[in-house]
Amino acid sequence: MIRFRCPKCDAKMEVDESFAGRAARCPTCGYDFRVPKTGEAAQTRGLVEPSRPGATMVKVQGESMEIVPPLETLALIALATVCLAVIAVPLIGLSSWFTPPWAVAMAMGALLALLGAIIAVPAYHNVSRSRGRKRGKGLATAALAAGGGLFLVFLMGAIIGFVLYSWKPPCEENLKMISVALGNYAQKHNGAYPDGHKANLKTLIQEGYLGSDDYLTCPAYPVVPGMQTYALTPDLNNRDFPPETMAVSDGPPYEAHKDGQVRVLLLSGKIITVPAADWPKFKDAQEKKWNELLNKIRRAKLEPKPAESAPAATPPAPAAPAAAPK
Numbered sequence: 001m002i003r004f005r006c007p008k009c010d011a012k013m014e015v016d017e018s019f020a021g022r023a024a025r026c027p028t029c030g031y032d033f034r035v036p037k038t039g040e041a042a043q044t045r046g047l048v049e050p051s052r053p054g055a056t057m058v059k060v061q062g063e064s065m066e067i068v069p070p071l072e073t074l075a076l077i078a079l080a081t082v083c084l085a086v087i088a089v090p091l092i093g094l095s096s097w098f099t100p101p102w103a104v105a106m107a108m109g110a111l112l113a114l115l116g117a118i119i120a121v122p123a124y125h126n127v128s129r130s131r132g133r134k135r136g137k138g139l140a141t142a143a144l145a146a147g148g149g150l151f152l153v154f155l156m157g158a159i160i161g162f163v164l165y166s167w168k169p170p171c172e173e174n175l176k177m178i179s180v181a182l183g184n185y186a187q188k189h190n191g192a193y194p195d196g197h198k199a200n201l202k203t204l205i206q207e208g209y210l211g212s213d214d215y216l217t218c219p220a221y222p223v224v225p226g227m228q229t230y231a232l233t234p235d236l237n238n239r240d241f242p243p244e245t246m247a248v249s250d251g252p253p254y255e256a257h258k259d260g261q262v263r264v265l266l267l268s269g270k271i272i273t274v275p276a277a278d279w280p281k282f283k284d285a286q287e288k289k290w291n292e293l294l295n296k297i298r299r300a301k302l303e304p305k306p307a308e309s310a311p312a313a314t315p316p317a318p319a320a321p322a323a324a325p326k
Contacts, residue, residue: 004036011131028131074123075136078116078143085112085150099222103161110154117147171218171250171257175265178216178230178248181209183269193236193247201232201248218263220256229256233290236267240297243268246286254279 003014008031015024020037085108092098092105120143127137181204182193194203204210213226221229231251248265250256254276257263261273264282274282 002035002037006031007033009131069130069133069135072123072127072130072134072136072140074119074126075139075143078120078123078147079139081112081116081119082143082147082150085109085116085147085154088112089154099224100161100165101224103158103165106154106158106161110151110158113147113150113154115147117144117151120144120147171220171263172271174215174218175230175248175263175271176269177210178204179265179269181215182247184209191237194232195234201228201230218250218256220258222256233286235294237297241267241290241293243270245290245293249283 001014002017002020003012005012006026006028009026009028011026011028013026015035019035022035023032024035025032089105089109092108093102095101098104120140124137124140124144127134127140178201185204185207186193194200201210201216202213205213205216210216213228216228216230217223217225218229221227223229229251230248232248233246236245236247243266245267246264247267250262250264254262257276259273260276262276262279262282264272264274266272
């Protein structure tokens with residue numbers, strides 16, 4: 001093979017030895033020349049191979065100089081964007097900025113990865129068209145491949161995440177599951193519900209009465225799934241309180257539901273709705289009844305039981321009549 005450079009544009013060329021001495025045209029600049037014979041190429045053009053990786057030889061006032069071309073800026077930007085996509089997914093997914101966090105994180109990662117792949121395309125062409133005056137073809141190729149692959153992976157993750165989020169059970173279904181779990185808890189704890197002062201609904205998770213923390217999160221609340229949004233009424237005992245007593249309700253903000261209704265679970269297992277505007281009055285009335293019943297139960301426990309009366313004395317048996325004299 002004969003390796004030489006174009007006499008006009010200095011583009012690198014390589015041809016078979018059978019073309020030595022023949023007329024040729026440079027495919028880069030269109031200049032007509034004769035292919036040098038074997039052994040003449042390096043001597044005629046002063047061709048010297050660069051000694052540093054990525055370097056190239058250029059002619060400056062007739063002298064060959066070795067320079068290292070600069071990196072293509074777009075190639076660096078493309079690779080940095082793809083790396084940012086990888087960092088953004090766990091950063092957003094572990095936060096509470098969005099709902100659902102991991103689905104949003106995957107969507108953001110997919111967009112960033114796609115952007116990196118798109119930027120890598122002109123970066124690759126810029127390096128190719130520079131004829132060695134720029135470097136970064138490998139970086140552009142890596143950004144294009146990694147960006148395209150991550151885009152597909154993150155896009156599937158985002159789709160799955162949003163589909164699962166859209167299939168989440170409504171608030172009423174969560175309250176039904178909590179009602180069943182509270183009933184099972186009460187059966188094992190002498191009829192009492194978890195103490196709202198010392199514990200909360202997460203007790204049902206810890207003791208295995210609920211299978212997932214997601215049941216404690218109302219879908220209407222913009223919080224991370226698993227965070228408790230329901231409020232448990234403290235000091236409840238389903239043996240002493242009437243069935244219409246409030247057991248669980250939506251927590252603040254009470255206007256989280258789009259219909260403006262607050263969901264309330266009663267001890268009977270019935271679910272009712274209260275307009276958010278009427279919620280303060282409803283809550284005050286429930287607390288008043290709850291306090292009255294609780295005080296009544298406490299007084300009944302503190303009052304001493306009346307002493308049992310002693311059994312009445314048995315009256316003496318009547319004396320036998322005296323015998324009449326004969």
